[in-house]
Amino acid sequence: xxxxxxxxxxxxxxxxxxxxxxxxxxxxxxxxxxxxxxxxxxxxxxxxxxxxxxxxxxxxxxxxxxxxxxxxxxxxxxxxxxxxxxxxxxxxxxxxxxxxxxxxxxxxxxxxxxxxxxxxxxxxxxxxxxxxxxxxxxxxxxxxxxxx
Numbered sequence: 001x002x003x004x005x006x007x008x009x010x011x012x013x014x015x016x017x018x019x020x021x022x023x024x025x026x027x028x029x030x031x032x033x034x035x036x037x038x039x040x041x042x043x044x045x046x047x048x049x050x051x052x053x054x055x056x057x058x059x060x061x062x063x064x065x066x067x068x069x070x071x072x073x074x075x076x077x078x079x080x081x082x083x084x085x086x087x088x089x090x091x092x093x094x095x096x097x098x099x100x101x102x103x104x105x106x107x108x109x110x111x112x113x114x115x116x117x118x119x120x121x122x123x124x125x126x127x128x129x130x131x132x133x134x135x136x137x138x139x140x141x142x143x144x145x146x147x148x
Contacts, residue, residue, distance in 0.1 A: 004113075005039045005105040012128065014101060014120035020089065023080035024055065024105075024115050029066035034113060039105055046079065046100045046117060048090065053079040055102060055115065079115060092119050 010016070026034070033039070038061035047054050054076045062071045081089070092098045103116045123131070 001106055001109060003104055003106045004034050004037055005041045007041050007044070007101065007103055009042070010101050010103050010118065010120070012131070013123060014099075014118070015123055015127070016101075016103070016118040016120045017098070018092075018119040019103065020081065020085055020100075020117045020119070022053070022085075022115050022117055024113050025078040025080065026060075026113055027068075029063040029068060029071075030060050031113060032066075033061050033063040034105075034107075041102045041105050041115075044102050046102060048093070051086075053081060053086065053089070053100075055079055058102070058105075079117075089119060097121065 040059040041055075042059075044058040045056055047056055055078075056076050057074055058077065059073050061073060062068070089100055093100065098119050098121050101118050101120050103118045105113070105115050108114050
């Protein structure tokens with residue numbers, strides 16, 4: 001598994017309750033561009049339209065040798081999930097106030113581009129402070145155990 005892009009701020013801003021792996025529909029030149037690590041999912045989000053999931057605002061740089069003259073690097077890209085996963089995602093979004101966020105974009109062992117998504121709920125400022133305190137405490141604890 002080769003990670004292309006990761007959303008590092010997702011764990012800080014959201015409490016992730018469930019992770020889902022989805023395929024992503026790309027053109028040939030986009031795949032070639034991603035193989036040279038020229039993609040980003042920072043600020044990207046996932047929306048539901050007409051019974052399908054779409055990745056919006058993700059950036060994939062234009063491949064140098066591509067002949068696309070009207071290439072849009074931030075176009076919407078369709079996500080491929082099973083009907084069961086789609087129903088699970090839609091139910092949690094409609095019911096519990098959850099949102100779906102992209103966590104990482106990577107190539108699977110078979111060479112397919114995949115997107116790891118998380119069903120998440122936004123953190124408040126107090127929750128963010130608590131997670132920072134917990135992380136700092138764990139770092140100090142490991143240092144103390146290492147020195148003894």
